[in-house]
Every structure is written in C-alpha cells, then in structure tokens.
Amino acid sequence: MGKTAIVTGASSGIGRSIAEVLLQMDYEVYGFGRDFSDCKNITDHRSFRKVEMDLLQTGKLEEEIRKISKGSTIDLLVNCAGVGYYGLHEEISEKNISEMVRTNLEVPLLLCQLLLRKLKESHGTIINISSITANQSNPHGAAYGATKAGLLSFSRSLFDEARKYGVKVTTILPDMTDTDLYRNADFTCSSEENARLLPDDVAAAVRFILSSDPHMTIQEYTVRPQLHRIEKRN
Numbered sequence: 001m002g003k004t005a006i007v008t009g010a011s012s013g014i015g016r017s018i019a020e021v022l023l024q025m026d027y028e029v030y031g032f033g034r035d036f037s038d039c040k041n042i043t044d045h046r047s048f049r050k051v052e053m054d055l056l057q058t059g060k061l062e063e064e065i066r067k068i069s070k071g072s073t074i075d076l077l078v079n080c081a082g083v084g085y086y087g088l089h090e091e092i093s094e095k096n097i098s099e100m101v102r103t104n105l106e107v108p109l110l111l112c113q114l115l116l117r118k119l120k121e122s123h124g125t126i127i128n129i130s131s132i133t134a135n136q137s138n139p140h141g142a143a144y145g146a147t148k149a150g151l152l153s154f155s156r157s158l159f160d161e162a163r164k165y166g167v168k169v170t171t172i173l174p175d176m177t178d179t180d181l182y183r184n185a186d187f188t189c190s191s192e193e194n195a196r197l198l199p200d201d202v203a204a205a206v207r208f209i210l211s212s213d214p215h216m217t218i219q220e221y222t223v224r225p226q227l228h229r230i231e232k233r234n
C-alpha cells in the first residue's frame with residue numbers, strides 16, 4: 001500500500017518541490033497552501049489532494065487534519081509553510097511578528113500535536129523545515145531567526161521524545177534558496193549559480209532522508225550553496 005504525507009507550504013517554493021518528490025516516490029500527498037494557481041505540476045497528479053486554506057485558521061486546520069487522518073494512515077508530516085519579514089526589529093509590525101510566530105512555529109507545533117498518535121501507529125516521520133538562521137545571529141531578521149531557532153529546539157526535543165515510539169524527527173536547515181520568501185525584504189538570493197540553493201536541492205535532501213535505511217535516522221540536515229552571497233534589491 002502507498003504511503004500518505006501531509007505537506008504544508010505545498011503551493012510554492014521548497015514545499016512544492018518536496019510535494020513533487022513525494023509524488024514521484026508514490027506518496028499520496030495532502031498539500032496545504034492558500035494559492036495553488038502556479039502548481040499544475042502537482043495539482044494534476046492523481047495522488048495529490050489540495051487543501052486550500054489559511055493555516056492560521058486553527059479550528060479549520062484541526063478539522064481538516066481530523067478528516068484526513070480519519071480514513072488513512074499518516075506516514076509523513078512535512079512542516080514547510082513559512083513567512084519572513086525583515087528589517088530593523090523596531091520597524092517590524094506587531095501583525096508581522098504575530099504572523100511569523102504563528103506560521104513558522106505555532107502551526108508546526110500544533111500539527112505535530114495533532115498527528116503524533118497517528119505517526120506512532122505508522123512508525124512515521126516528521127520533517128521540519130527550519131533554516132540556517134536557527135543557528136546564527138540574524139541582524140535585520142531577528143524575529144524570523146527566532147521562530148526558526150524555536151522550531152529547531154522543538155524538533156530536537158521531539159526527536160528524543162518520539163524516537164522510542166519508532167517516530168523519526170528530522171530538521172532540515174537550508175541556507176538561502178531561490179523562492180518567493182524574500183518578497184518582503186530589501187535583499188534576495190544571489191543570481192550566481194554557485195551562491196544559492198534551488199527548491200529542488202532541499203527536496204533532494206527529503207528524498208535522501210526518506211530513502212535511508214530504517215535502522216538509522218538523520219536528526220539534522222544542513223544544506224548550503226558553495227559560495228556565500230546576498231544580493232541587494234534595486
């Protein structure tokens with residue numbers, strides 16, 4: 001029988017590439033996002049189930065997860081949805097701080113809480129997409145980095161809590177990847193080929209993690225481009 005995955009942020013960037021890889025690996029994929037208009041490559045696939053909603057509507061999210069997990073085994077949860085606002089911390093609005101904390105941290109915590117019993121039954125896997133920023137100082141991205149550090153800390157604890165039940169918890173820490181994440185920033189990824197990652201590079205990490213021998217588990221996986229460069233927006 002095929003496996004079932006839940007992927008947040010499946011409508012864009014890294015999450016869309018991960019969904020694509022999982023479909024290639026014969027998973028049935030429930031992909032969460034708000035706007036799938038640029039996702040024909042996954043939405044046309046017979047094993048893709050689109051869940052078009054705002055993850056910050058907690059009641060609706062709980063209801064959707066209950067509906068999905070009622071009928072099927074859940075083998076994989078990928079927490080990938082995220083949002084970033086950058087600049088001097090005093091200039092980041094309360095609304096934007098709240099959106100980052102809720103999307104990048106509260107939602108993954110809640111989804112793990114809702115799905116852990118199902119994942120214990122299947123000896124499943126949780127993959128949390130944190131960031132290289134989780135391990136470093138992030139001037140002009142202090143709040144964003146804090147949410148990613150929070151997710152890494154949570155993942156490390158959950159790794160130890162869940163491993164004895166056969167559940168694997170892996171955190172991926174990507175460096176700058178060429179996606180829409182920097183739409184609110186005055187900088188963006190380098191356009192130099194060797195100085196930025198592509199969403200497919202992170203999806204390849206997911207494939208590697210899921211293909212590794214079941215007796216082992218990869219706790220943290222950092223992916224970086226060869227060169228370190230950032231580009232200022234004009």
Ligand SMILES: NC(=O)c1ccc[n+]([C@@H]2O[C@H](COP(=O)([O-])OP(=O)(O)OC[C@H]3O[C@@H](n4cnc5c(N)ncnc54)[C@H](OP(=O)(O)O)[C@@H]3O)[C@@H](O)[C@H]2O)c1
Pocket residue numbers: 008009010011012013014015032033034035036053054055056079080081082083103104129130131132173174175176177178179180181
């Ligand atoms: N790009 C990088 O350099 C980089 C580096 C390290 C880590 N990351 C992490 O990678 C993850 C994916 O980001 P990305 O780079 O692929 O950026 P992206 O292209 O902007 O994708 C973000 C995804 O999150 C979804 N999302 C955000 N808020 C949502 C909400 N309230 N409800 C439902 N969906 C929501 C978006 O859905 P809609 O577009 O449909 O609203 C989209 O699918 C994030 O957690 C990010 O922090 C990115």
